[in-house]
Amino acid sequence: MKNDPRWKTALYTTETYNEEGLEGHAFVPEGLNLQTSSPMNDHPGTNPEQLLGMSLSTCLVATMQAVEHEHQLEHHAKVRTKIAYIGERAHYEFLVHAQICVPGVDLTTAAKLVAEVEKRCCVSQLLSGSPNYSIEAVEPWY
Amino acid sequence: MKNDPRWKTALYTTETYNEEGLEGHAFVPEGLNLQTSSPMNDHPGTNPEQLLGMSLSTCLVATMQAVEHEHQLEHHAKVRTKIAYIGERAHYEFLVHAQICVPGVDLTTAAKLVAEVEKRCCVSQLLSGSPNYSIEAVEPWY
Numbered sequence: 001m002k003n004d005p006r007w008k009t010a011l012y013t014t015e016t017y018n019e020e021g022l023e024g025h026a027f028v029p030e031g032l033n034l035q036t037s038s039p040m041n042d043h044p045g046t047n048p049e050q051l052l053g054m055s056l057s058t059c060l061v062a063t064m065q066a067v068e069h070e071h072q073l074e075h076h077a078k079v080r081t082k083i084a085y086i087g088e089r090a091h092y093e094f095l096v097h098a099q100i101c102v103p104g105v106d107l108t109t110a111a112k113l114v115a116e117v118e119k120r121c122c123v124s125q126l127l128s129g130s131p132n133y134s135i136e137a138v139e140p141w142y
Numbered sequence: 143m144k145n146d147p148r149w150k151t152a153l154y155t156t157e158t159y160n161e162e163g164l165e166g167h168a169f170v171p172e173g174l175n176l177q178t179s180s181p182m183n184d185h186p187g188t189n190p191e192q193l194l195g196m197s198l199s200t201c202l203v204a205t206m207q208a209v210e211h212e213h214q215l216e217h218h219a220k221v222r223t224k225i226a227y228i229g230e231r232a233h234y235e236f237l238v239h240a241q242i243c244v245p246g247v248d249l250t251t252a253a254k255l256v257a258e259v260e261k262r263c264c265v266s267q268l269l270s271g272s273p274n275y276s277i278e279a280v281e282p283w284y
Contacts, residue, residue: 016223039156051197053170055197083155086153092153092262
């Protein structure tokens with residue numbers, strides 16, 4: 001992967017770090033610096049679950065924007081991602097479930113758009129090999 | 143997945159949203175609210191690439207903490223994740239490459255710890271089905 005020639009023709013690259021630990025900071029050099037903490041205590045800070053959910057939600061809504069545009073629809077889609085931390089000592093997993101609503105469009109049509117987005121969204125592609133990832137079209141939540 | 147019984151016994155669950163678009167906000171209800179923007183312009187804001195990288199970096203460093211502890215090592219590991227956005231119209235992908243350094247430990251030993259972490263880190267597990275994800279132990283970067 002390190003020698004994958006596709007890195008050289010990338011449209012954009014970024015680097016992120018955590019040099020401390022779960023109780024630490026996730027940061028982008030000369031960019032965002034976020035306090036992190038375990039989801040199992042009440043310390044301030046975000047965590048891997050929330051960061052992954054925000055990444056997926058944003059990538060899905062961005063891809064929906066493109067797909068709505070291609071279908072001559074105004075952009076109204078909204079994305080919610082639920083993440084669970086499950087397991088026990090030395091074997092933990094995340095469950096990831098994304099929900100997309102498309103106000104103004106019936107649920108059958110929304111499901112077709114979501115099926116297209118599931119394949120095209122870059123984060124969705126990365127997760128698609130996992131049985132713990134799922135996505136569905138839902139009725140608008142408001 | 144919606145009906146997966148494992149959701150009911152989760153140790154922790156969270157919800158994240160983006161209800162606007164790539165130029166919008168990713169947020170956790172009553173939690174973090176981050177401005178997002180396209181990586182292809184200079185608008186302020188983070189993006190799916192950085193959020194995914196920060197999630198993976200934090201999850202990997204947290205898992206390294208546990209693994210170092212199990213091996214009676216002090217925690218010194220640091221994680222850097224590089225993300226690339228590649229492709230062209232209607233087919234885009236992310237490349238994800240994580241690097242872990244373990245100051246005070248030789249590279250062969252570090253590589254063994256990283257191999258263990260690769261399988262145990264929850265975010266790494268989710269990405270492990272993708273040929274676009276890789277991880278390696280590297281010499282300390284400082």
